[in-house]
Amino acid sequence: MYFVMLGAPGAGKGTQADLLSEELGFPHIASGDLFRQNLEKQTELGLLAKAYMQKGGLVPDEVTIKMILERIAAPDCDSGCLLDGFPRTLGQAEALDEAFAVQGRNVDRAIYIHVPSEVLVKRLGGRWICRKCQATYHIIASPPKVKGKCDRCGGELYQRADDVEETIRERLRVFFEQTSPIIDFYREQGKLVEVDGDKDIQEVTRDVLSALAEEK
Ligand code: ADP
Ligand code: ADP
Ligand code: ZN
Secondary structure (H helix, E strand, O other): OEEEEEOOOOOOHHHHHHHHHHHHOOOEEEHHHHHHHHHHOOOHHHHHHHHHHHHOOOOOHHHHHHHHHHHHOOHHHOOOEEEEOOOOOHHHHHHHHHHHHHHOOOOOEEEEEEOOHHHHHHHHHOEEEEOOOOOEEEOOOEOOOOOOEOOOOOOEEEOOOOOOHHHHHHHHHHHHHHHOHHHHHHHHOOOEEEEEOOOOHHHHHHHHHHHHHHHO
16 A cells, blocks of 8 residues: 655654554655755765755755655565655656556555644644654654653654744745645545644544545
């Protein structure tokens, strides 16, 4: 099964994709994580993406699509995956459908997590990420057991450079302008599963799983 996680920055796509990945057994593929790993390693792709990410804009479709299609061609995605942060434009959604069509695959469900804007800003301002395994924490909603350290791997936690007020506002604007049209794209295909993301993390996971079970 191939899943697409949709929602504004801070909606909980990464958090839920991690939990669903454990529950369903499919890998969690996050476009933002792939860009940040490239940036850390100072690859050509990372250096190209850097300027866009810093400003809160989108990395151009061409490079983003290539990066994701290469990643999902790996054997661990043979029977499915959870895509988080991709697609983010209609062009990306169409390119994914086209690539899948050639391979006899298709997106099975698009899980849209909706959360009010003012909640998103608070969530992103308190987000901490593990440098090693990319696990996500929140200072209030989901703190690590030991301050500054990842529960899962002991890695160092850090705050993303783009999780600052001005960049957050720009990313939200970009979401409403460029990404929200793909919600209708999946709705029209009968693939959209909508979930209220303004609840406890575990409650949201339960709601997603029961919505997926109902749809079967
Ligand atoms: P996204 O991948 O959609 O940008 P994240 O999963 O990184 O969102 O979540 C953003 C922040 O909000 C993180 O700090 C995360 O721990 C926190 N968070 C995620 N889901 C919830 C929730 N249901 N309630 C409260 N905080 C949450
Ligand atoms: P968040 O979950 O907080 O929105 P991500 O980690 O998914 O953040 O993305 C961080 C940044 O990486 C984006 O602001 C954008 O610059 C870039 N990016 C990630 N995914 C895409 C994509 N599918 N298309 C274009 N740019 C992307
Ligand atoms: Zn970790």
